[in-house]
Amino acid sequence: MTTPRKRATIADIARRLGVSKAAVSFALNDRPGVSTDLRERVLAVAAELRYRPNSAALALGRARVDVIGLVLNRPARTLGTESFFPELMAGIQAGLAETHTGLQTLVVASLDEELAAYGTWQSAQRVDGVIVVDPRRDDARIALLDELGLPAVQIGSHPSDDPLIPSVWIDDHAVATALFDTLFELGHRRVAHVMGPLDFEHTELRRAALRECAGRYRAPEPRSVETDYSAEQSAEATRSLLQDGGRPTAIVYDNDVMALAGLRVAQELGVAVPADLSLASFDDSIAMRLVRPSITALTRDTYALGELAARTLMDVIATAGPVSSVPAMPPTLSARESTAPLTDQRGGANTSS
């Protein structure tokens, strides 16, 4: 057991440095008007005296640790291929900034590990709450978080069914319908979809949206191919779509890496984009706009989504009662060189059965 000792105050730091308490406070709170040199000296003395800025809150007996958690359930080695997580994290940080709350991240490789992490974080009091991403059907995480009593916010496809876990949500069905409609309005009827795994809720929502669009336009039953989000499986799916009979005149990919892989396969097979084939992606990235032809994509403000999720979680943590779900800004379509009206395409008439 450690004996509590008298807490250092701002006055102690000011006395030690021979400056005003206001100057110390400004330096500690990173406000303008303090030289870098003074700020560093203040921080050094604060560290030496073990000054704790949140001592007032601690004295009130609050159990907060001023950290929230985010579990990244992806194979660690492929994490760098997606821009979603770093952008989300940056937005979360922005949403936390004014509450002086930190973000703790953990990379796991399975749902079981993710569940275990929430248990450990709660039992070891590592975090005040968590942000949950990639909603699943019959999501075991929501039940566990409720059972643990760990404050949480979900980033989802629709308002949470479980009022104990509010969502920051985008209507993925409506967004997918808008993207597929764009292609049908350009005259395409054979539209294919290279999907991610179907155990993610939004994958199924997108597949249903395509089927409904095709029905409305009296188009043939669309082909949707499930993949693991990798470039390899996308290349294989694209090759098979382009070489089989009833070749699609447009293909939509569930992420940017798969769209890049699909474009390369089309180029290798001599299928000109967009003259013979239109391509689009559900995820945007810098490569989508730099590759030639640039690829039409849905541009999401993932940063704003992270910021909103963090603010909503801070509300959950601060509030005893329930917090409402919040709709996030829907993505916008960035039309680029990879999509064209079917009449402009050489393959406007059926090129094969």
Add this chain to the structure above:
Amino acid sequence: MTTPRKRATIADIARRLGVSKAAVSFALNDRPGVSTDLRERVLAVAAELRYRPNSAALALGRARVDVIGLVLNRPARTLGTESFFPELMAGIQAGLAETHTGLQTLVVASLDEELAAYGTWQSAQRVDGVIVVDPRRDDARIALLDELGLPAVQIGSHPSDDPLIPSVWIDDHAVATALFDTLFELGHRRVAHVMGPLDFEHTELRRAALRECAGRYRAPEPRSVETDYSAEQSAEATRSLLQDGGRPTAIVYDNDVMALAGLRVAQELGVAVPADLSLASFDDSIAMRLVRPSITALTRDTYALGELAARTLMDVIATAGPVSSVPAMPPTLSARESTAPLTDQRGGANTSS
């Protein structure tokens, strides 16, 4: 002041659930052979009893918080364009896994904010140590960390000059020399370099390496253009290199985004790659291998680098004495479609001036 209450033990959890202590321990430590159902029940009871797995260590009076920090000094909105940070973070997590230590990240937009973050983390006892990236010339961070007494490891270009901060390092000068040499060996003499900001140490090391290579091959003084790492500045630099007299036959880019932007500019200007121009990148990414032509790049094992940095930092935290710097695995060259011998290039003879 809170009154310490008796700590919950594994035996308490086992008694409550009517299972063996071994089963509880296995569930808490996420070992195989425990059903998901039991693991969840164990975690729920552990949370309810406020069981702390590290109670033994805490009882020894250790002041650790079992979290390390990583500051990401980048404009938050552009963080998603680089694959370096998510890969590094995943590797760091892997290196921390067996010590049950978490990773706290903070996105900042300036060196001043980064310095302030270290001060706050130390004074508020938020982290046990930090990993410092992007070494700078006359690095103010090293001096501050030493002054704060905050354990740190630097990811650097050479062993740290300051033995108080060990480095996990890659010899950036040797690596750059190998990449530029590859192009000179292919017969190129007018090799240009589209660089990042010169206040990063490795930028200057690379520029010097190119100048030395050019000298060894009696080639003309190479052109090195400083940029802010953005696609926009790379496009501008590439356009100017390709349109001015003495056009380079090879261009090397400091990152993958700039290489993509450069390839697009070459394609727009009708400069065929690699027939008229070879391109290479200091950073690899999935886009480098999916774009057509695919781009020759140095492939770094950023994941392994993060893992090594985390293990080294845990050594620093655990050890009273100094810890040695550790060389990391150098990157390997992934030769792809964007580079070719000069004799194969149509522009083998001077195309201008």
